[in-house]
Amino acid sequence: MDGIHDLGGKEGFGPIEVDEEHVAFRYIWEGREWALSRCARAPHISIDWWRHCRELIQAEDYLNRPYFDSWAQTDLSTYINADILSIEEIKTGKADNSSTKNLPVPVKLSLEYLRKNHRENAIKFNNPERSEPSIKINQSVLTNRNGHSGHTRLPQYARGRHGVIHKYHGAHIFPDLSAKGIKTYQNLYSVAFEAAELWPEANGRRDRIFLDLWESYLIEVN
Amino acid sequence: MxxxxxxxxxxxxxxxxxxxxxxxxxxxxxxxxxxxxxxxxNGETIDAWVELYSEVIGPKRGAEIVALAWTDPEFKQRLMNNASLAIDELGFLGTATGHLQVVENTPLVHNLVVCTLCSCYPFSILGIAPAWYKTAAYRSRIVRNPRSVLEEFGVEIDDSIEIRVWDSTAELRYLVLPQQPEGSKSMDLKLLSSLVTRNSMIGTDRFLKINTRRKS
Known part of the structure; x- marks a missing residue:
């Protein structure tokens, strides 16, 4: 979707706050939200649907509210959507347990357990049985000119642009369909774009921008 | 519905x-x-996750990976070939590093990492992302004018150096392998890893120093 989240190349956000305190969580609630997002999620959710729900936060809130705050709002939206929480419960802060049905029982895990088993959180998104690229390395490609109103990972700034296939990564879950609950795989490539192909003021600069793009975002060109 | x-x-x-x-x-x-x-x-599981990412997992892991890559050419080879497998040797595989890629700085190339569409980050080796990494200011400008961003971070970079910006648009996550600073050849792994700043592994730092303590 052409939402506010698609920030690459947008101008006017001012300087970057470079001198921040070096801590994982600046506030206790940030750590709580991070942990909540690790412990539970709405059923049948995919990372792509979750990201889409975050993109759908009203633009003013997306830009102005703190980062982990937007995670909390995204989580809440997915629980409401899955009929696990209601607006009424959120208004009152009191759970109506009569509506709770067949929910998974939470597990109590210690720090030691989480540390030892952390590698289980390294989720794989590729299909190991598919590793045949259909576009060759160094092949020139043109990206799709348009996006669509659903979730997509082809940013606006790289649409309708010429690039070169840099690396092949196998077939990965295609996010545009995964965000609709449909799991399919498509070849994934790192594609290199000359800065001057993307930005009018970059003429003469030798910099490059690399994006990881799925096959259906790309058209082979001569 | x-x-x-x-x-x-x-x-x-x-x-x-x-x-x-x-x-x-x-x-x-x-x-x-x-x-x-x-x-x-479960409340206690929440506490444990907070502790894991406050106390155990953070950029020190990334710094250890970098120091090992500087000193062990075979490990470096494995890291460049399949970074997820290589960090699993060290027990660092985890959240968001199932498809890790390492991009190497050279005298002629400088790498930078961003996620313009959300804020993807290799959590299990760098910990929670710094706040600036998640701001609209960084996410918007780094792909368009990386040199101005580096300037704000105090990094002066010659026009002859190619900047490569990696926008994490898929489930691949990126770690920048910074250059080993001059005069650090004789140092042990522990000392070497103390030279590696978090920002140098994202790309907003380039010139590591051998006599300053890590700051960010």
Missing amino acids: SKFDSKRITEIHQHLHTHLPSDSALRVKTLESLLVEKGLV
């Missing part, structure tokens, strides 16, 4: 905008207490 309906989510966000307390701490508290009351999460 489909559970994947954008319009319904937009309506829910409008309700949340109206009914949630403005204070972030209260918003998260609302979520946590409802999930605990409904028996969906």
Whole structure:
């Protein structure tokens, strides 16, 4: 979707706050939200649907509210959507347990357990049985000119642009369909774009921008 | 009705905008207490996750990977070939590093990492991302004018050096392998890893120093 989240190349956000305190969580609630997002999620959710729900936060809130705050709002939206929480419960802060049905029982895990088993959180998104690229390395490609109103990972700034296939990564879950609950795989490539192909003021600069793009975002060109 | 309906989510966000307390701490508290009351999460597991990412997992892991790559050419080879497998040797595989890529700085190349569409980050080796990495200012400008961003971070980079910006648009995550500073050849792994700043592994730092302590 052409939402506010698609920030690459947008101008006017001012300087970057470079001198921040070096801590994982600046506030206790940030750590709580991070942990909540690790412990539970709405059923049948995919990372792509979750990201889409975050993109759908009203633009003013997306830009102005703190980062982990937007995670909390995204989580809440997915629980409401899955009929696990209601607006009424959120208004009152009191759970109506009569509506709770067949929910998974939470597990109590210690720090030691989480540390030892952390590698289980390294989720794989590729299909190991598919590793045949259909576009060759160094092949020139043109990206799709348009996006669509659903979730997509082809940013606006790289649409309708010429690039070169840099690396092949196998077939990965295609996010545009995964965000609709449909799991399919498509070849994934790192594609290199000359800065001057993307930005009018970059003429003469030798910099490059690399994006990881799925096959259906790309058209082979001569 | 489909559970994947954008319009319904937009309506829910409008309700949340109206009914949630403005204070972030209260918003998260609302979520946590409802999930605990409904028996969906366990309070002690939440505590353990907070501790894991406050105390155990952080950029020191990335720095160890870098120091090892500087000193052990075979490890470096494995890291460049398949970074997820290589960090698993060290016990560092985890959240968001299942498809890790390492990009190497050279005298002629400088790498930078961003996620313009959300804020993807290799959590299990760098910990929680710094706040600046998640701001609109960084996410918007780094792909368009990386040199001005580096300047703000105090990094002066010659025009002859090629900048490569990696926008994490898929489930691949990126770690920058910075150059080993001059005069550090004789140092042991522990000392070497203390030279590696977090920002140098994202790309907003380039010239590591051998006599300053890590700052960010």
